[in-house]
Amino acid sequence: MADHYDVLGVSREASSDEIKKAYRKLARRLHPDVNPSPEAAEEFKSVTHAYEVLSDPEQRRRYDAGGDEAGFGGAGFGGFGDVFEAFFGGGSGGRSGRPRSRRERGQDALVRVDLELGDVVFGTHRDVEIDTAVVCETCQGSCCQPGTQPERCDVCGGSGHVQRQVRSLLGNVVTQQPCGACQGYGTTIPHPCPACQGQGRVRSRRTVALDIPAGVETGLRLQLPGSGEVGPAGGPNGDLYVEVHVEPHVVFSREGDDLLATLEVSMTDAILGTTTAIDGLDGAVDLEIRAGVQSGDVLRIDGRGVTGLRTKKRGDLRVAVQVVTPTRVDGKTRQLVEELAKRTKAPDPRLAEHQQGLFSKLRDKFRGA
Structure with missing residues (x-):
């Protein structure tokens, strides 16, 4: 087995900060999301295992004394994921460490339109009023009071996540969870818009123009992409579905x-x-x-x-x-x-x-x- 100090490229007298710095430099070059080659993946496991051992004072003492490593957290047992998470803000490649976006897609909406049999012979036009969410005209979807803007969260530093380090049978394990102060957004809104209470959207009635084609029948649903509810913080609209109901005719x-x-x-x-x-x-x-x-x-x-x-x-x-x-x-x-x-x-x-x-x-x- 290669010497852990040699794997990290540090001396046996290296400090904890030097070990951490060396590991971080190697991990950035060898992580599978950066270097997908099989050789890099194996080297990354060795580097991560070496760091897990040398970064824990008790495990390092036992290693320096020539003790058995059995029971130590190894790269093959999921340890490198938590360690890498501690440095790069998330799981694989840091993707889960990104702050949440306030802008989300709006929900789909469903309305029913009643037609007469004569309307379906050649098709018809309808202007339908729906009660839905629209962009707040006061803040234009920013969620902030005019003249203000979101501020970076002081608790998580804008990452949207906080890290916790706990001891386990595998050594020190670093976990990551959404920041409770900013709800994972990475920013806070000290002065929310008074019109929408910081949601970026309000409830309102609006008119939707419908061109109903000929030949529709009861139960058919027509889809109007982008005509549903606007999303939080002015996010993209959902879709509008129009369900057709044709009234019975007295003759035909x-x-x-x-x-x-x-x-x-x-x-x-x-x-x-x-x-x-x-x-x-x-x-x-x-x-x-x-x-x-x-x-x-x-x-x-x-x-x-x-x-x-x-x-x-x-x-x-x-x-x-x-x-x-x-x-x-x-x-x-x-x-x-x-x-x-x-x-x-x-x-x-x-x-x-x-x-x-x-x-x-x-x-x-x-x-x-």
Whole structure:
């Protein structure tokens, strides 16, 4: 085993400060975060182990007397991490020793917007008010009273951490923890902004402009990056999520990008056929009803449905026919219907061969079955 004094490059009469200085110089050159070579890593372990032994008065006395090192803190047992931490302010490479930043990302926000079915045919625009956190106009996110600024923490010297040295079976162990005086920020705010109490943000209502695309449906969430809450100390905004809710329509329902509706047709129009105007969600459209149309037949009007969210192509309007039979007729009308019955020689009422009801057939036709 190499002599610990030779490893550190000091004499056997070196003082504690000389040993510490020598180790610090070598550690800065050999630490794995600075020199990733395998040779440097092995040398760093030897240097650290030598320092652990010689920096502790009791272990150094035993080493100088030729005693056994068993039980001493070694580099292979995690000792070098704490020792290195004592000099460089943190764990691996000092990364954990950096002070916290007051600026943090803000939280995401969620709002709900109610739409009518007509709004989703081509898309729509909404101005939505939300209650959220915004940058404090008084301090502009600095958290300080105007004319003042943060001051370096006197307790931790601006590092955001304090170190404690405790004795253990492995010798002196140095631990690091956030500074209680500055909460790990490395700075204090002697004169916080009176408007935001030193938070750099305040609660306020603001208006967000929403361009809602065509084809959205209930439950869909739209993401607006950077439109959520501003973070502490004026940190970057979170995202805003808009959850869509489409109100039911009294006439039309939706299946995919198609619109569904039911049209009541008189018995005479069903027999003779006719053309009628239907009030669609985006204006009137003519619908031709062929002669002899039956209840449950579905008529299709191309391109009068909802614009697809991804396809940008409009679906169809599908109209189910319901033939309405008059419940009251006068004598003349009854006479004409009886004459019609004689001429058409309609079969007697009977059960259909298919045991499928009207509503089931209508559902299947709507679905294209």
